[in-house]
Amino acid sequence: xxxxxxxxxxxxxxxxxxxxxxxxxxxxxxxxxxxxxxxxxxxxxxxxxxxxxxxxxxxxxxxxxxxxxxxxxxxxxxxxxxxxxxxxxxxxxxxxxxxxxxxxxxxxxxxxxxxxxxxxxxxxxxxxxxxxxxxxxxxxxxxxxxxxxxxxxxxxxxxxxxxxxxxxxxxxxxxxxxxxxxxxxxxxxxxxxxxxxxxxxxxxxxxxxxxxxxxxxxxxxxxxxxxxxxxxxxxxxxxxxxxxxxxxxxxxxxxxxxxxxxxxxxxxxxxxxxxxxxxxxxxxxxxxxxxxxxxxxxxxxxxxxxxxxxxxxxxxxxxxxxxxxxxxxxxxxxxxxxxxxxxxxxxxxxxxxxxxxxxxxxxxxxxxxxxxxxxxxxxxxxxxxxxxxxxxxxxxxxxxxxxxxxxxxxxxxxxxxxxxxxxxxxxxxxxxxxxxxxxxxxxxxxxxxxxxxxxxxxxxxxxxxxxxxx
Amino acid sequence: xxxxxxxxxxxxxxxxxxxxxxxxxxxxxxxxxxxxxxxxxxxxxxxxxxxxxxxxxxxxxxxxxxxxxxxxxxxxxxxxxxxxxxxxxxxxxxxxxxxxxxxxxxxxxxxxxxxxxxxxxxxxxxxxxxxxxxxxxxxxxxxxxxxxxxxxxxxxxxxxxxxxxxxxxxxxxxxxxxxxxxxxxxxxxxxxxxxxxxxxxxxxxxxxxxxxxxxxxxxxxxxxxxxxxxxxxxxxxxxxxxxxxxxxxxxxxxxxxxxxxxxxxxxxxxxxxx
Numbered sequence: 037x038x039x040x041x042x043x044x045x046x047x048x049x050x051x052x053x054x055x056x057x058x059x060x061x062x063x064x065x066x067x068x069x070x071x072x073x074x075x076x077x078x079x080x081x082x083x084x085x086x087x088x089x090x091x092x093x094x095x096x097x098x099x100x101x102x103x104x105x106x107x108x109x110x111x112x113x114x115x116x117x118x119x120x121x122x123x124x125x126x127x128x129x130x131x132x133x134x135x136x137x138x139x140x141x142x143x144x145x146x147x148x149x150x151x152x153x154x155x156x157x158x159x160x161x162x163x164x165x166x167x168x169x170x171x172x173x174x175x176x177x178x179x180x181x182x183x184x185x186x187x188x189x190x191x192x193x194x195x196x197x198x199x200x201x202x203x204x205x206x207x208x209x210x211x212x213x214x215x216x217x218x219x220x221x222x223x224x225x226x227x228x229x230x231x232x233x234x235x236x237x238x239x240x241x242x243x244x245x246x247x248x249x250x251x252x253x254x255x256x257x258x259x260x261x262x263x264x265x266x267x268x269x270x271x272x273x274x275x276x277x278x279x280x281x282x283x284x285x286x287x288x289x290x291x292x293x294x295x296x297x298x299x300x301x302x303x304x305x306x307x308x309x310x311x312x313x314x315x316x317x318x319x320x321x322x323x324x325x326x327x328x329x330x331x332x333x334x335x336x337x338x339x340x341x342x343x344x345x346x347x348x349x350x351x352x353x354x355x356x357x358x359x360x361x362x363x364x365x366x367x368x369x370x371x372x373x374x375x376x377x378x379x380x381x382x383x384x385x386x387x388x389x390x391x392x393x394x395x396x397x398x399x400x401x402x403x404x405x406x407x408x409x410x411x412x413x414x415x416x417x418x419x420x421x422x423x424x425x426x427x428x429x430x431x432x433x434x435x436x437x438x439x440x441x442x443x444x445x446x447x448x449x450x451x452x453x454x455x456x457x458x459x460x461x462x463x464x465x466x467x468x469x470x471x472x473x474x475x476x477x478x479x480x481x482x483x484x485x486x487x488x489x490x491x492x493x494x495x496x497x498x499x500x501x502x503x504x505x506x
Numbered sequence: 507x508x509x510x511x512x513x514x515x516x517x518x519x520x521x522x523x524x525x526x527x528x529x530x531x532x533x534x535x536x537x538x539x540x541x542x543x544x545x546x547x548x549x550x551x552x553x554x555x556x557x558x559x560x561x562x563x564x565x566x567x568x569x570x571x572x573x574x575x576x577x578x579x580x581x582x583x584x585x586x587x588x589x590x591x592x593x594x595x596x597x598x599x600x601x602x603x604x605x606x607x608x609x610x611x612x613x614x615x616x617x618x619x620x621x622x623x624x625x626x627x628x629x630x631x632x633x634x635x636x637x638x639x640x641x642x643x644x645x646x647x648x649x650x651x652x653x654x655x656x657x658x659x660x661x662x663x664x665x666x667x668x669x670x671x672x673x674x675x676x677x678x679x680x681x682x683x684x685x686x687x688x689x690x691x692x693x694x695x696x697x698x699x700x701x702x703x704x705x706x707x708x709x710x711x712x713x714x715x716x717x718x719x720x721x722x723x724x725x726x727x728x729x730x731x732x733x734x735x736x737x738x739x740x741x742x743x744x745x746x747x748x749x750x751x752x753x754x755x756x757x758x759x760x761x762x763x764x765x766x767x768x769x770x771x772x773x774x775x776x777x778x779x780x
Binding site: 213214215251252253254257258259278279280282288289290291292294295297298301302306307310311312314315316317318319389390391437438439 | 508529530532533543545547548549550574575578589590591592593594595722723724725726727728729730732733734739744757758761762764765766769770772773776
């Protein structure tokens with residue numbers, strides 16, 4: 037399925053203008069420039085308006101996709117925005133970072149015929165169009181219910197819950213550990229893929245609806261969930277997957293070895309790419325290795341490249357199995373990121389000052405498919421080799437952050453340290469506590485976190501309206 | 507927000523700041539830290555909470571003016587706002603009935619050892635506090651520390667106050683005491699804690715150190731604070747910052763702490779005012 041999508045990508049689709057490669061590798065401005073109104077209408081006109089749309093079926097938040105596309109085709113962008121935002125409060129974000137090829141666009145009837153509709157780009161177009169209007173359409177806010185909800189974590193899940201509940205008349209407060217609201221949208225995804233002004237715009241919108249936001253507040257440390265429950269009628273936990281993994285090998289504590297979280301936070305949230313104009317210290321590296329093959333690995337590699345380093349992605353399987361979005365892989369390739377497939381790092385080698393200077397790797401071959409359905413990589417004995425690098429970034433995943441699980445009584449925790457929650461409602465084992473997003477599923481996507489947030493919001497609302505019914 | 511109530515130099519290059527942070531003051535325990543972000547788009551740095559006033563809603567930290575971020579912090583004045591003060595983070599210092607505890611502070615550690623000594627004293631321990639510095643004019647908070655210590659001893663490199671010596675002379679102080687020391691707690695720069703722990707190892711005194719590492723979020727998310735303790739990688743922010751000083755890989759810690767040494771001062775080489 038996924039391969040079928042990849043082979044037909046862009047066929048007959050209206051391409052989206054991008055910054056030229058030779059320009060964009062020297063800046064952090066957004067790579068993809070977005071459709072103009074004409075381009076959007078042209079692309080929207082290709083939609084055949086299926087009676088049983090496969091795109092909607094594959095959308096985690098069930099957006100009426102043919103509906104908003106029709107509105108674009110007719111030039112009624114305002115109506116398009118309305119349709120879109122009735123299901124997705126962050127269209128500018130999702131249009132940019134959703135894996136559409138696996139979701140909506142993967143269900144498009146045109147997939148094998150003329151090239152699937154560029155649903156993501158159209159979604160982004162509407163989101164950006166709305167943001168550019170001088171006045172924003174304000175949704176109806178239900179009269180106050182007098183109920184209070186605390187949301188732990190200001191990422192995609194928490195923002196979705198907040199938006200949904202505030203419209204239903206509940207008082208909503210978001211508590212965020214970092215100094216900016218947005219979670220992975222602000223600390224993780226780089227400026228060149230998701231400009232921070234877009235996230236800020238969406239956050240401002242929620243504020244204007246009445247959502248209260250408290251940054252610099254670590255629930256689990258500053259205050260426990262148990263204590264929040266004394267003041268709030270319900271608590272939603274959306275703290276994400278914030279505990280980085282390092283691949284098991286010696287030398288990981290050498291200087292120059294980073295987790296993707298550290299690397300991206302330093303450059304994004306803390307604006308390190310502007311050092312020394314901003315004081316966040318960052319290193320100038322010459323040869324950077326990124327371990328991993330997901331979107332985060334692509335983000336790290338493309339950041340390192342823009343900082344002037346010769347950058348190589350090391351992935352233990354082949355290009356076919358890389359979990360990153362094809363669009364991101366292609367962008368990285370175009371920009372000159374090197375890829376070494378079937379390569380597993382086995383050791384960081386340091387210099388006499390404690391800095392990494394090389395990686396020892398081993399070549400792999402693909403064996404039988406594993407539990408994930410992908411062919412599992414097997415090391416080839418005696419094929420070790422050494423590559424020189426002065427920085428190594430681990431982008432191989434994260435576990436759920438343990439702060440809340442450790443400090444909350446009566447919360448059932450899964451094997452991987454995740455909070456156990458009902459996938460349909462987000463209810464945890466602890467009364468009046470809901471959870472959703474990466475803290476439940478382990479590292480996944482923005483849209484899945486938003487989908488979980490939507491379900492939890494529905495369940496929280498039901499409970500608040502009828503509290504006897506837990 | 508995080509409004510500064512007081513910010514002044516205590517002794518050359520060491521500053522104390524009292525800042526409004528009611529949520530931190532409400533829950534902080536001895537040995538915990540807060541992350542400060544002295545300016546927009548700047549670094550986030552961990553500072554141990556050296557005192558707090560729950561009624562006022564303030565916390566006090568002692569910091570050394572050593573790089574761009576602390577230099578910026580030092581320019582702020584009463585009424586100014588610190589963009590981020592978040593905490594309390596990290597585990598509190600283990601407070602128990604140990605018998606006789608020697609609390610050793612140097613540099614900013616003279617400040618951060620204070621609430622630890624106070625808690626140990628309240629828990630019924632005999633507290634011997636030792637503060638050290640290059641010279642007597644670099645010591646501070648003597649009066650405060652006296653009130654929470656059974657004995658307050660001094661060590662200066664030039665002998666201008668107390669014993670002439672440095673952290674390496676710790677065993678001599680231990681030997682002059684009439685009682686056995688059951689536990690040593692070291693707060694100061696990493697070098698001081700390393701040397702102190704080396705000295706207490708042959709004396710077989712359990713020694714707790716409060717590590718200074720680079721941090722970003724302070725909640726376990728970034729992993730930059732990783733240290734090797736007893737051959738295992740630990741995150742100072744969530745597993746520490748207090749560890750058994752005899753089990754820390756000090757060479758690695760020292761290297762990691764120095765990672766951004768040049769970059770921490772590069773932004774100071776500018777004619778722009780801080």
